[in-house]
Amino acid sequence: MSKFDSVIGLEVHVQLATASKMFCRCPNIFGKEPNSLVCPVCMGLPGILPVLNKKALDLGTRVALALNCAIQEKIIFERKHYFYPDLPKNFQISQYARPLGEEGKLDIKGETIRIKRVHLEEDAGKLIHTRDYSLVDLNRAGVPLLEIVSYPDISSASQAYDYLKELKLIVQYVGASSCDMEKGFLRCDANISLKEEGSPTLGVKVELKNMNSFRQVESALEYEIRRQEKILLSNKKVFQETRLWDEEKKITTVMRTKEEAHDYRYFPEPDLLPITIKEKDVETQKKSIPEMPARRRQRFSQQYYLGEKEIEIILSNMFLAEFFEASHKIYPNTKKVVNWIIGPLLEVLNSKGIETEKIQLTPDNFARLIKLASEGKVTNIVAKDILSQIIDKDADPERIVQEKGLSCVSNQEELTGLVKDAIESNPRAADDFRTGKEQALMFLVGQVMRKTRGKASPNTLKSLFIKILKEKP
Numbered sequence: 001m002s003k004f005d006s007v008i009g010l011e012v013h014v015q016l017a018t019a020s021k022m023f024c025r026c027p028n029i030f031g032k033e034p035n036s037l038v039c040p041v042c043m044g045l046p047g048i049l050p051v052l053n054k055k056a057l058d059l060g061t062r063v064a065l066a067l068n069c070a071i072q073e074k075i076i077f078e079r080k081h082y083f084y085p086d087l088p089k090n091f092q093i094s095q096y097a098r099p100l101g102e103e104g105k106l107d108i109k110g111e112t113i114r115i116k117r118v119h120l121e122e123d124a125g126k127l128i129h130t131r132d133y134s135l136v137d138l139n140r141a142g143v144p145l146l147e148i149v150s151y152p153d154i155s156s157a158s159q160a161y162d163y164l165k166e167l168k169l170i171v172q173y174v175g176a177s178s179c180d181m182e183k184g185f186l187r188c189d190a191n192i193s194l195k196e197e198g199s200p201t202l203g204v205k206v207e208l209k210n211m212n213s214f215r216q217v218e219s220a221l222e223y224e225i226r227r228q229e230k231i232l233l234s235n236k237k238v239f240q241e242t243r244l245w246d247e248e249k250k251i252t253t254v255m256r257t258k259e260e261a262h263d264y265r266y267f268p269e270p271d272l273l274p275i276t277i278k279e280k281d282v283e284t285q286k287k288s289i290p291e292m293p294a295r296r297r298q299r300f301s302q303q304y305y306l307g308e309k310e311i312e313i314i315l316s317n318m319f320l321a322e323f324f325e326a327s328h329k330i331y332p333n334t335k336k337v338v339n340w341i342i343g344p345l346l347e348v349l350n351s352k353g354i355e356t357e358k359i360q361l362t363p364d365n366f367a368r369l370i371k372l373a374s375e376g377k378v379t380n381i382v383a384k385d386i387l388s389q390i391i392d393k394d395a396d397p398e399r400i401v402q403e404k405g406l407s408c409v410s411n412q413e414e415l416t417g418l419v420k421d422a423i424e425s426n427p428r429a430a431d432d433f434r435t436g437k438e439q440a441l442m443f444l445v446g447q448v449m450r451k452t453r454g455k456a457s458p459n460t461l462k463s464l465f466i467k468i469l470k471e472k473p
């Protein structure tokens with residue numbers, strides 16, 4: 001057992017899904033030609049005037065409310081000074097003394113992690129390093145970010161992982177960001193210190209950066225806990241510093257010694273007046289918040305008796321959760337609907353590279369397709385094939401079955417004929433089965449399946465083969 005308690009706090013940056021940037025009209029789009037989405041404001045030219053994007057404020061408010069924060073009546077933007085090649089103004093417009101939201105909380109598996117603050121700020125540009133020189137792309141400069149800072153209430157690497165997963169889900173559910181980490185729409189820094197078990201005195205804090213996935217955050221924290229433990233056990237001192245996670249070597253290395261808030265010389269941005277947050281606007285945002293994942297989790301368990309794993313998958317995407325409920329309303333067979341979503345639906349999306357939100361198939365037609373398969377009117381193979389055809393354009397599955405003649409071959413005479421044919425043309429497989437080789441049966445079933453293009457039920461075929469092969473030695 002460790003003699004130390006880990007004290008972890010997380011700082012999460014989320015890129016808000018606005019149409020334009022935070023203080024200018026440049027589009028907020030990822031992946032465009034470098035420096036094609038810029039104007040004097042986001043390039044930081046002298047004499048420019050920033051104008052706040054109302055949508056960014058609304059989305060930020062929504063997240064802050066979903067995290068149970070108190071929304072400030074008056075907020076101010078401040079200049080945070082530092083020099084960096086991708087920050088042409090030499091300061092970032094951020095919030096310091098009066099952030100948008102304060103004192104929220106997030107419950108993780110029965111434990112509460114307090115949220116210290118939620119504030120708005122602009123993003124910096126991006127540096128592209130080549131071997132001999134670096135390039136600056138300012139497309140991202142001025143894109144709206146929401147920073148969500150937790151209190152150091154997190155006590156383990158795995159709890160940090162759970163917190164991040166839940167936070168991401170909430171931000172996605174309120175529609176504030178897609179949180180796509182590969183595009184850098186969600187970034188996370190962590191700070192961690194160790195203290196003697198049960199002691200009220202905090203240890204020296206180390207900041208961790210450069211983690212590109214929640215798993216990397218977890219690994220970096222685990223590594224850091226071991227590293228600091230070793231130092232403390234040998235009666236040495238942990239230094240206050242910023243360390244970078246090296247995913248390849250699975251270690252952290254020193255980046256710089258810690259700077260303090262006063263190093264940034266925060267002061268109110270003179271070009272933006274303090275903003276009064278109207279009660280009416282807060283109410284509007286409150287109303288736009290859908291049922292949150294935690295509440296939905298509970299309801300799905302009570303209402304549909306879904307298992308933990310099923311809930312996890314279905315709630316991992318709000319669109320999917322709603323698709324499930326709408327389909328279930330039309331065909332209230334929970335097990336079938338869940339299995340069709342977790343199985344074929346996600347498989348088809350995956351194989352076709354379609355995002356869940358882009359499903360065109362209506363829950364109505366999806367439910368009818370499941371019903372067709374469940375009632376044995378089409379085989380599962382055929383149903384899955386139809387699903388793959390209509391997922392991105394929607395169509396009535398029954399009509400496709402009729403038009404293409406995909407109904408299940410259920411005529412006993414026809415099936416018996418097919419089975420006998422298969423036995424005749426594959427005498428060795430038939431003999432193999434008679435002498436106890438089970439795989440031979442699957443081979444024979446496969447022959448008929450191929451001939452009927454998947455329209456015969458494999459189970460019916462199996463029993464027919466067994467019956468006929470045992471009858472006639």
Ligand SMILES: [Zn+2]
Binds near residue numbers: 043
């Ligand atoms: Zn601009």
